[in-house]
Amino acid sequence: MCTCCLDSKKPSFIVALWTFILCSEFIVRTPVQAVMVIGSSLPIFAAPGDDVILPCHLEPMFDVQGLTVEWSKPDLKPDPSDRLSRVEYVHLYRDRKEVPDMKMASYFRRTELFMDAMKHGNISLKILNVSEEDNGRYRCFIPKLRSRVKAAIVELVVDPNYAKNLTTDKPLHPKILQTPDPQDTTPRNTGRSRVSVVVVIFAFISVVAVAAFASCFSDLLQQRLNKQPEDDETQR
Incomplete structure (x- = not known):
């Protein structure tokens, strides 16, 4: 020089x-790309009594173990008898553990996150023994995520005729029927x-x-x- x-x-x-x-x-x-919360663009179908997974993940892959994750039903309004107008959650994850105190009674002991997969950005929700009362839209939300896209909507359809439709002459494509695997944490667009x-x-x-x-x-x-x-x- x-x-x-x-x-x-x-x-x-x-x-x-x-x-x-x-x-x-x-x-x-x-990061070159902003982290976004991504759900499923297609409804998730199930029959009564099934265990289902509502897919939701962060892209690019991002560790959310230290953040708050809220699963709720946005179409449900707070209970009028609740003077605090608190939102009841389908599942609430905070301080690295589930918080059952603010959980809807109908989902008690029926929901869970995949704790090991959260470090890979997977925040899919598993619901056990679904019924027609579980029909509706579910909102996955990370309030403290530094992103413009902090939430995603996943629709669940519980249909008593769903099992019968699987045995018809022209069943739906297996990829459409299959619930996404929450352990699939392959990063996208990393290269x-x-x-x-x-x-x-x-x-x-x-x-x-x-x-x-x-x-x-x-x-x-x-x-x-x-x-x-x-x-x-x-x-x-």
Whole structure:
């Protein structure tokens, strides 16, 4: 590196270098994609008595073990007799454990999260022994998630004729009937995110390198121009 680039009177290269170091650290630590809560775009069908899984996960993969996870039925209004108008939850996870005190009585001991999978961003809810009273929309919500998309809606349809429909001549496609596996924690778009980070860092390094070269070249040119009058004066 030329000594002119380290001249204290021209700190542009040093400033650019420090800017690169700080920005590169920020780029590496900051996810390229915003974390979003994603549910199922299709209704989940079940027969009375079935155990079902309402799929919900974070994408890209994100550890939510230390956050609050709320599962509720948004179409149900608070009990008018409750003076505090508290929301009753289908399932409430807080402080790394289930909170049954604010849970709807009809779901007591019938719901659970997949605790081991939560570190992979899986917040799917399992409901045991469903009935037609469980029909409706379910809302999965992470209130303290730093994202614009903190919630997702999953619809559950409990149909007494569902088991009969499975035995008809033209059953639905198995992939449609299958409840998503909560243990499937394969990260999506991870490779694309890493490539984006590399491209951004490479582009930033190129800009810094060009700026440093331009600064050195400018200093050399300025020194040569300053030296030329001195040489002409010496020749005289």
